[in-house]
Amino acid sequence: MAKQEVTAGVDIGGTNTVLGLVDREGRVHLDLSIPTHAHEGPETFVARLAKTIAEMAKQTTATCDLKGIGIGAPNANYYRGTVESPPNLGWKGVVNLVEMIRRTHHLPIAITNDANAAALGEMIFGAAKGMKDFIVITLGTGLGSGIVCNGSLVYGADGFAGEIGHTIVDPDGRQCGCGRKGCLETYASATGICRTVSELLCEERNESVLREIRPSELTAKTIAEAARNGDAVARQAFEFTGRVLGLKLADSVAYTSPEAIILFGGLAQAGELIFEPTKRHMEESMLNIFRGKVRLLPSGLKEGNTAVLGASALIWNELPKR
């Protein structure tokens, strides 16, 4: 029997790095997780990563044929094959990750950031299969985005395109981690909705179960639970988040006229709580020629493996071109 062609999908996180061998249909043949131990520095990390990939290939050598390696990592640059001062890894300067892995693995290797990998994952395996123009919005700690136009991911002149989370909602708005004020991700993200709850608890006098939770312990999940139980402040927080996000997604539609926008990540798990107000405000705020045309969809990737599937999709997407 012919061996199954697979690529390795690698998602480098601040705590753990998750790996999987994924075939062209998105089936994961082997997956595992190693601690990132970023403090040991990039050289040590890459040596362990390369060894782990080699072991995975060896372990599946009877059934799988490894064709390439795709990597999702914070602050990754697709063009240069680098990660550049990734904040949650603590590595300084520019790390030539692709070049370092290529020393031991003579295969096609590519790297991009998590949000772009998610977009390619949706295109190859998920909700955007067969689409040529779409946007994936990752609502996690921040707001990441991957923009696909005419079947290709938009990297831009320097490889850093797709920062919709850092478009400005209000120049005098909330302080953002990027140093500026009022970025979309300070409102529309798991962190953003927690800030919104704090603001509402201060402005309103409603009773709310959220008043019993320490702000430091508040999560998007807790707020979603409270909203499902009818808590007025929690519901208001989702309405506000959907309004801000919907307005900015109407802008996104004016830029690239996507067929669909896919909401991905922790806050998107809240389902209709976030989809309904976002869709409603997006439609209300949209230029008439676009109204009723753009679908707002949940991720089509299986829970748990999404980051690995995205990273694998990155390199599957390259392989026909080589």
Add this chain to the structure above:
Amino acid sequence: MAKQEVTAGVDIGGTNTVLGLVDREGRVHLDLSIPTHAHEGPETFVARLAKTIAEMAKQTTATCDLKGIGIGAPNANYYRGTVESPPNLGWKGVVNLVEMIRRTHHLPIAITNDANAAALGEMIFGAAKGMKDFIVITLGTGLGSGIVCNGSLVYGADGFAGEIGHTIVDPDGRQCGCGRKGCLETYASATGICRTVSELLCEERNESVLREIRPSELTAKTIAEAARNGDAVARQAFEFTGRVLGLKLADSVAYTSPEAIILFGGLAQAGELIFEPTKRHMEESMLNIFRGKVRLLPSGLKEGNTAVLGASALIWNELPKR
């Protein structure tokens, strides 16, 4: 001697339609203008247009070989080859312009809106030669935009992408012709700066030569002249316009990370009066990873022929593909 290959560039305006035969280097071999007479309806117009192109080809038959026809028109759809309810032509519904011209001219023919044609004009003949990622902003009566990513114009799922003029500056802001409020073009356009002057004349008590001009007679050119003569209100108007435009261009950079943004059209003629504040506010508002990287450039197309060059570029850009 071999004949010179040319394409016909056609710019359909509300009053006049301008035509030119343009070679691959952007030289115009013959150009002329016919009245559009839109009230006669699309059939009559297209018959006159097709006849004019045939006559131009005949007149230059000794030296030129017509290879294709490119058309810039309001509300044009590239995918469908149509113009759809163009407001300044008064044609109702969908007019299959490309199909109608193809009845008499068996050549490659393509159509797009004026802003997209301008972007292709800059890419093939102008300031964006050799660039793969850039945005052209047309500051005319409204604000048009053409976005190029990875060497291709972004048309989006429905062919109507690139409506940066209809991204929202302020949801409670100025009434826009599109029926919504606070669109960028109500601030950053030749019309927008006139509205800003009216607002400033009401809010401020400064003396200003602009108080002597009827609002209906105010133009971007008059405001530029007043600003050059040191008029404080006129200067404030350019500062305000540059602030609003610069902030939104910083958002544009976050979307597609262009190498350059090119300002085109009537208001861009004001030169440093509009470039300086726009550039300054764009840099101030930009995410740090993009700062200092994006050039703000004037059009590289010769005055007068810009629309014809853009329309011609549209079809030159297609020809290698066919």
